[in-house]
Amino acid sequence: QRKIILDADPGHDDAIAILLAANSPEIDLLGITTVAGNQTLEKTTLNARRVCSVAGIKVPIARGMDRPMVRRQIIAANIHGDSGLDGPAFGDPTVDVIGMHAVNFIIETLRKSEGDITLVPTGPLTNIAMALQLAPDIREKVQEIIFMGGAYGFGNTTPGAEFNIYADPEAAKVVLHSGIPLTMVGLDLTHQATATPDVLEKIKAIDTPLANTVVELLEFFSKTYYEVFGFPAPPVHDPCTIAKIIDPGVFTTKHVYVDVDTKSELNYGRTVCDFYGVLDKRPNCHVAIDLDKDRFWQLVIKAVERYKPA
Numbered sequence: 001q002r003k004i005i006l007d008a009d010p011g012h013d014d015a016i017a018i019l020l021a022a023n024s025p026e027i028d029l030l031g032i033t034t035v036a037g038n039q040t041l042e043k044t045t046l047n048a049r050r051v052c053s054v055a056g057i058k059v060p061i062a063r064g065m066d067r068p069m070v071r072r073q074i075i076a077a078n079i080h081g082d083s084g085l086d087g088p089a090f091g092d093p094t095v096d097v098i099g100m101h102a103v104n105f106i107i108e109t110l111r112k113s114e115g116d117i118t119l120v121p122t123g124p125l126t127n128i129a130m131a132l133q134l135a136p137d138i139r140e141k142v143q144e145i146i147f148m149g150g151a152y153g154f155g156n157t158t159p160g161a162e163f164n165i166y167a168d169p170e171a172a173k174v175v176l177h178s179g180i181p182l183t184m185v186g187l188d189l190t191h192q193a194t195a196t197p198d199v200l201e202k203i204k205a206i207d208t209p210l211a212n213t214v215v216e217l218l219e220f221f222s223k224t225y226y227e228v229f230g231f232p233a234p235p236v237h238d239p240c241t242i243a244k245i246i247d248p249g250v251f252t253t254k255h256v257y258v259d260v261d262t263k264s265e266l267n268y269g270r271t272v273c274d275f276y277g278v279l280d281k282r283p284n285c286h287v288a289i290d291l292d293k294d295r296f297w298q299l300v301i302k303a304v305e306r307y308k309p310a
């Protein structure tokens, strides 16, 4: 079992990442930390509690940073709605957050560990960067960071930048230069993880309350992705990170040097990936390239099936 901390800003695809991480035998989910991103911290934290409540997930949830390190805050209400998790009707959550700040939870959990914890950020990298700045000693305790963010191709928030990185480029800078083994699961990969009608049919067929909630999440996500980007099916970005841990063969990667632009006007927040090695720098990041889409959805569908109604 791989020990992970999932750092998320739920978010429709974050919600699915939580479900996959919490109910896959290959993964030991030590905790969920929340960060401002798709919506305000208040809303993303409530959403993490909602998802854990409907699914019966009992892991520590810690509230994290409510704003980026340097830049002005942005949110993605155009994609995730006013609640950050529009679509299904959620009752009052039955699980609460712990009393510790997410940044401290990350630091303390790593310090107590044997160096065998993987951090999985699926939102802006603020909590992770803050933890590294506050406690540089944890660097050697992190086995790996597998983050959803960035792109070597086009951006989705500006022509050059992907949302999670654009929402806190200075935090991404800290992480990219941390020396920790990194895997970047960018848009180039996640745009292959589309929830096409055949996928929706399979999840519908599970026919449990949780599966129906997942369908409602994906239907809302389909609608906004069509309206905003004209995509025929929505890319379900965040669970691709978890899928890689469960099944390392689910996508291919290339080890290259990656940096983030924090200076330019047009390309602020763009991840710059040196595929041809023209900078002659040591590769610092495994960049995700090709997804086995069927294998990916198999993992998600199996995990949803494992949730039994209470």
Ligand code: BDR
Binding pocket: 011, 012, 013, 014, 038, 076, 079, 122, 123, 148, 156, 162, 163, 164, 237, 238
């Ligand atoms: C990323 O941005 C968010 O809207 C999604 O949850 C995902 O983490 C995709 O750019």
Ligand code: CA
Binding pocket: 008, 009, 010, 011, 013, 014, 037, 038, 122, 123, 238
């Ligand atoms: Ca996210």
